[in-house]
Amino acid sequence: MTILVVGALHLDVVVRAAHIPALDETLAGSGVDYVFGGKGGNQALAAARLGETVHFAGRAGSDAFGDVLRARLAASPLNISQLQRDPGPSGMSSAIVNDAGEYGAVIVSAANLAIDADQIEIPPETSLVLLQNEIPHEVNLAIAQRAQAAGATVWLNAAPARALSDDMLACVDLLIVNRVEAAFYADLTQKADVLTTLGGEGVTYDGSTYPAWDVAVASTHGAGDMFVGALAAFVSQGASMNEALPRAQAAAAWLVSTPVAKRDDDHALYAFLDAQLNR
Numbered sequence: 001m002t003i004l005v006v007g008a009l010h011l012d013v014v015v016r017a018a019h020i021p022a023l024d025e026t027l028a029g030s031g032v033d034y035v036f037g038g039k040g041g042n043q044a045l046a047a048a049r050l051g052e053t054v055h056f057a058g059r060a061g062s063d064a065f066g067d068v069l070r071a072r073l074a075a076s077p078l079n080i081s082q083l084q085r086d087p088g089p090s091g092m093s094s095a096i097v098n099d100a101g102e103y104g105a106v107i108v109s110a111a112n113l114a115i116d117a118d119q120i121e122i123p124p125e126t127s128l129v130l131l132q133n134e135i136p137h138e139v140n141l142a143i144a145q146r147a148q149a150a151g152a153t154v155w156l157n158a159a160p161a162r163a164l165s166d167d168m169l170a171c172v173d174l175l176i177v178n179r180v181e182a183a184f185y186a187d188l189t190q191k192a193d194v195l196t197t198l199g200g201e202g203v204t205y206d207g208s209t210y211p212a213w214d215v216a217v218a219s220t221h222g223a224g225d226m227f228v229g230a231l232a233a234f235v236s237q238g239a240s241m242n243e244a245l246p247r248a249q250a251a252a253a254w255l256v257s258t259p260v261a262k263r264d265d266d267h268a269l270y271a272f273l274d275a276q277l278n279r
């Protein structure tokens, strides 16, 4: 089956320094990382790495960051025929991390806000459309309504939390939230099928708790995106939620236990899943 992910791309510029600078202070940093991000891009890549056919629709800017974002997607098995370049800056964030691992960051959505639902095609073979809250709500709504009319399943990873219209909820088959978002959406639990991720404590879904895998954590950044993308891939490949939830959590456990610089290694991901799931 085929998944369509419509969502955001960001290039995260992460600067390391001894402390977060005070107002008017300039200090020498000790290093910089350029990290591919945006929930749409991350989740699409995760699903594609796990063997599913995935189309990504979204926008990068016409700047050099846009070239980097495009190159990362193009180096994957994703179908990016609906990746457009906007004549302006790419979505990005600028973060400063201190020696204690604390950070401050600014996110600029830029090209992601120019996504035009009318220019997005839902490929006819699409069975699952995966959305997040980093592009305008009206774009998500238009895509979700068309997906529903076409008979596709719609999942919304409602991150970051923001108000959801009843029209949108009526199209969403599964709402995926983390602990913080779950508190924001507490009133909606009667109206939608909700899956809640609980970090190292696992996932709750349909009245059951599915424990996370027990691993030594390198960084939890990006765990949610790997989990959501992997879950979409496994379900789209025919697994039940009961089967897919432990597998998707294994993929997320690999991510959190792998240093950020080593996370593009597909062979390491597959070897971890083989070892954990076939024990």
Ligand SMILES: Nc1ncnc2c1ncn2[C@@H]1O[C@H](COP(=O)(O)OP(=O)(O)OP(=O)(O)O)[C@@H](O)[C@H]1O
Pocket: 159, 178, 179, 197, 198, 199, 200, 201, 202, 203, 212, 213, 214, 215, 217, 220, 221, 222, 223, 224, 225, 227, 248, 249, 250, 252, 253, 256
């Ligand atoms: N410390 C951990 N150990 C094992 N698995 C983890 C850990 N943290 C997260 N995970 C896995 O990743 C899934 C998603 O994590 P979490 O609930 O933190 O999502 P999130 O808040 O969206 O993450 P992010 O940090 O990417 O925003 C969890 O349900 C779990 O399976």
